[in-house]
Amino acid sequence: xxxxxxxxxxxxxxxxxxxxxxxxxxxxxxxxxxxxxxxxxxxxxxxxxxxxxxxxxxxxxxxxxxxxxxxxxxxxxxxxxxxxxxxxxxxxxxxxxxxxxxxxxxxxxxxxxxxxxxxxxxxxxxxxxxxxxxxxxxxxxxxxxxxxxxxxxxxxxxxxxxxxxxxxxxxxxxxxxxxx
Amino acid sequence: xxxxxxxxxxxxxxxxxxxxxxxxxxxxxxxxxxxxxxxxxxxxxxxxxxxxxxxxxxxxxxxxxxxxxxxxxxxxxxxxxxxxxxxxxxxxxxxxxxxxxxxxxxxxxxxxxxxxxxxxxxxxxxxxxxxxxxxxxxxxxxxxxxxxxxxxxxxxxxxxxxxxxxxxxxxxxxxxxxxxxxxxxxxxxxxxxxxxxxxxxxxx
Amino acid sequence: xxxxxxxxxxxxxxxxxxxxxxxxxxxxxxxxxxxxxxxxxxxxxxxxxxxxxxxxxxxxxxxxxxxxxxxxxxxxxxxxxxxxxxxxxxxxxxxxxxxxxxxxxxxxxxxxxxxxxxxxxxxxxxxxxxxxxxxxxxxxxxxxxxxxxxxxxxxxxxxxxxxxxxxxxxxxxxxxxxxxxxxxxxxxxxxxxxxxxxxxxxxxxxxxxxxxxxxxxxxxxxxxxxxxxxxxxxxxxxxxxxxxxxxxxxxxxxxxxxxxxxxxxxxxxxxxxxxxxxxxxxxxxxxxxxxxxxxxxxxxxxxxxxxxxxxxxxxxxxxxxxxxxxxxxx
Numbered sequence: 001x002x003x004x005x006x007x008x009x010x011x012x013x014x015x016x017x018x019x020x021x022x023x024x025x026x027x028x029x030x031x032x033x034x035x036x037x038x039x040x041x042x043x044x045x046x047x048x049x050x051x052x053x054x055x056x057x058x059x060x061x062x063x064x065x066x067x068x069x070x071x072x073x074x075x076x077x078x079x080x081x082x083x084x085x086x087x088x089x090x091x092x093x094x095x096x097x098x099x100x101x102x103x104x105x106x107x108x109x110x111x112x113x114x115x116x117x118x119x120x121x122x123x124x125x126x127x128x129x130x131x132x133x134x135x136x137x138x139x140x141x142x143x144x145x146x147x148x149x150x151x152x153x154x155x156x157x158x159x160x161x162x163x164x165x166x167x168x169x170x171x172x173x174x175x176x177x178x179x180x
Numbered sequence: 181x182x183x184x185x186x187x188x189x190x191x192x193x194x195x196x197x198x199x200x201x202x203x204x205x206x207x208x209x210x211x212x213x214x215x216x217x218x219x220x221x222x223x224x225x226x227x228x229x230x231x232x233x234x235x236x237x238x239x240x241x242x243x244x245x246x247x248x249x250x251x252x253x254x255x256x257x258x259x260x261x262x263x264x265x266x267x268x269x270x271x272x273x274x275x276x277x278x279x280x281x282x283x284x285x286x287x288x289x290x291x292x293x294x295x296x297x298x299x300x301x302x303x304x305x306x307x308x309x310x311x312x313x314x315x316x317x318x319x320x321x322x323x324x325x326x327x328x329x330x331x332x333x334x335x336x337x338x339x340x341x342x343x344x345x346x347x348x349x350x351x352x353x354x355x356x357x358x359x360x361x362x363x364x365x366x367x368x369x370x371x372x373x374x375x376x377x378x379x380x381x382x383x384x
Numbered sequence: 385x386x387x388x389x390x391x392x393x394x395x396x397x398x399x400x401x402x403x404x405x406x407x408x409x410x411x412x413x414x415x416x417x418x419x420x421x422x423x424x425x426x427x428x429x430x431x432x433x434x435x436x437x438x439x440x441x442x443x444x445x446x447x448x449x450x451x452x453x454x455x456x457x458x459x460x461x462x463x464x465x466x467x468x469x470x471x472x473x474x475x476x477x478x479x480x481x482x483x484x485x486x487x488x489x490x491x492x493x494x495x496x497x498x499x500x501x502x503x504x505x506x507x508x509x510x511x512x513x514x515x516x517x518x519x520x521x522x523x524x525x526x527x528x529x530x531x532x533x534x535x536x537x538x539x540x541x542x543x544x545x546x547x548x549x550x551x552x553x554x555x556x557x558x559x560x561x562x563x564x565x566x567x568x569x570x571x572x573x574x575x576x577x578x579x580x581x582x583x584x585x586x587x588x589x590x591x592x593x594x595x596x597x598x599x600x601x602x603x604x605x606x607x608x609x610x611x612x613x614x615x616x617x618x619x620x621x622x623x624x625x626x627x628x629x630x631x632x633x634x635x636x637x638x639x640x641x642x643x644x645x646x647x648x649x650x651x652x653x654x655x656x657x658x659x660x661x662x663x664x665x666x667x668x669x670x671x672x673x674x675x676x677x678x679x680x681x682x683x684x685x686x687x688x689x690x691x692x693x694x695x696x697x698x699x700x701x702x703x704x705x706x707x708x709x710x711x712x713x714x
Contacts, residue, residue: 002387002391026459028459028462028521028524028525029459029461029462032462032465032521035517039514051501051502051503051507052503052506052563055503055506055507055510056506058510058511058513058514059506059509059510059513059546062510062513062514062516062517062542063513063542063543063546066516066517066520066539066542066543067539067543069520069524069539070536070539072524073524073532073535073536073539078459078524078525079457079458079459079524079525079527128502128503129502129503129563207696211697214693214697223681223682226681226682227677227678227681227682229681230423230424230677230680230681231423231677233422233423233424233425234419234422234423237422238425239422239425239426239427240425240426241421241425241426241427241430243427243430
């Protein structure tokens with residue numbers, strides 16, 4: 001019973017939060033609702049006894065949305081509404097509705113046909129973390145390592161892009177130009 | 181023109197310019213600086229010093245309303261008008277020097293010639309809203325009549341609270357009880373003042 | 385029936401933990417003022433009650449009865465939620481912290497932990513990182529430049545030090561093979577020699593530094609540094625909302641102290657003749673004293689120094705630590 005209550009509560013919260021994300025014109029509301037929604041999603045993981053995934057969801061998405069906040073801080077006055085400039089309203093609304101229905105159809109098809117089954121059913125006595133480790137380092141080893149390499153490449157390229165002129169402060173540059 | 185040239189104001193010859201620590205150029209030098217700063221133990225010296233003070237428990241707090249700081253004689257706070265020790269009459273002769281010298285124009289006095297054809301000070305007030313407590317009035321007073329007291333609690337209900345003649349003048353009953361102390365501070369003669377008096381040319 | 389009993393027990397534990405930690409957090413403000421005062425040759429609060437002990441009550445009354453000012457032009461809902469996030473995340477984090485060894489009252493064994501999830505450590509760190517939203521949201525919603533700067537600094541601080549604290553804790557986790565704080569405690573049974581600090585000294589130092597940064601304590605308290613950005617994210621706050629921020633900060637301090645004591649300093653195991661609960665209390669108080677001591681002695685760092693030290697020194701050291709631990713273990 002408690003699980004059902006918790007499930008419906010979290011569902012309503014998550015859906016409400018993401019509705020705010022989409023419909024609010026204030027960047028601060030949207031970002032905060034996004035963060036809240038992501039944290040509420042972790043509730044489902046906890047309900048499914050996937051503690052590790054739930055906590056990882058919280059940690060990863062707080063950091064990630066923190067970066068979104070940083071961008072929001074740089075680009076908007078977050079206390080004011082953003083003026084949206086939408087030209088082709090009809091097309092946008094039609095396309096997004098269609099794609100939403102499509103996604104729901106894709107996700108619901110296996111559930112409806114009853115052919116869904118766990119590839120790796122949880123084993124009694126083996127913890128969450130161990131299971132994830134086993135799967136990640138056996139079946140999904142290559143995608144895992146590829147993702148790691150891609151992240152490393154992205155990190156290095158980011159550093160190299162910023163590295164130019166990183167050692168010099170604006171004052172140093174002015175001095176070098178002879179302005180002081 | 182270089183910045184150095186601007187700064188050189190022809191001060192005394194042994195003037196040492198300190199440009200700050202040399203800036204570390206390479207990252208290895210930066211790392212070395214970091215290490216030397218972190219491992220040198222300066223941080224721990226700081227920790228030890230505050231801990232030592234805590235253990236020593238040498239508290240310097242003055243719990244103000246209960247304990248009050250005794251101000252030194254040269255402290256310049258609210259003014260006082262003194263009386264003559266012999267007769268008990270006011271020292272002030274109404275010369276007006278304090279009024280003249282006051283740089284913030286806050287002293288105001290009214291005088292008249294009384295029936296004994298002596299100058300009498302009828303009104304004497306200091307606007308403490310403007311007074312900067314420079315002490316010129318006390319210094320210039322030839323009679324040591326206006327002096328600086330040591331009462332530093334200036335909060336009052338009215339602006340004029342401390343500044344009227346009645347407030348500043350030593351009350352007669354207090355004077356009779358021998359409470360008026362000769363003022364040792366600002367503007368008073370020092371104890372060895374006699375030694376510094378030079379003979380005037382007339383004495384030769 | 386068993387479920388109901390479990391829920392009742394959990395609720396009672398949660399209420400007790402909340403009350404005790406909130407009270408301790410309030411008391412920590414008093415202790416902080418006293419210790420800082422003694423270190424600076426002052427007396428600290430003296431007038432309310434004997435030696436100022438009731439200052440806490442006076443402050444509480446003041447904070448609770450103050451007008452709840454919400455300035456013009458702020459983003460109202462976010463402005464009002466931010467302090468609640470600070471306090472709530474700090475209190476959520478204590479749910480997974482075991483404070484004392486289990487004990488028996490009236491034949492009923494009590495585990496002094498609200499919820500023993502097997503990823504306790506990660507859960508606490510997740511809650512702590514959610515807590516960083518509080519200064520960020522406060523800063524963004526306040527419509528005040530100081531607050532905004534405080535919020536920006538909160539972002540860089542979180543993004544920098546999450547990495548260090550996560551990596552530094554990896555070494556101990558690899559040795560113990562579990563993320564549960566109870567397992568970490570049990571790993572160190574058997575006296576001072578078995579403490580993890582001797583096996584993972586580098587991780588201990590790194591985690592301590594990261595702990596200072598995540599609780600915004602002095603060497604890294606640049607998100608509310610008065611001399612630079614008036615009061616940082618809390619500039620526009622007053623009354624109880626401001627108080628919630630600070631209860632959250634002190635509760636976080638207590639959580640970090642408990643974490644360090646459990647992971648590195650032997651947890652609540654008995655030392656020699658000292659029973660475990662007392663040992664735990666001593667360790668946590670010593671660690672909180674260290675927080676205050678450092679605040680009295682050390683200067684602040686600049687934001688750029690903070691990031692420099694985090695990304696160029698601490699993170700490589702943490703990686704090296706993980707690597708060495710891995711080599712030794714294999």
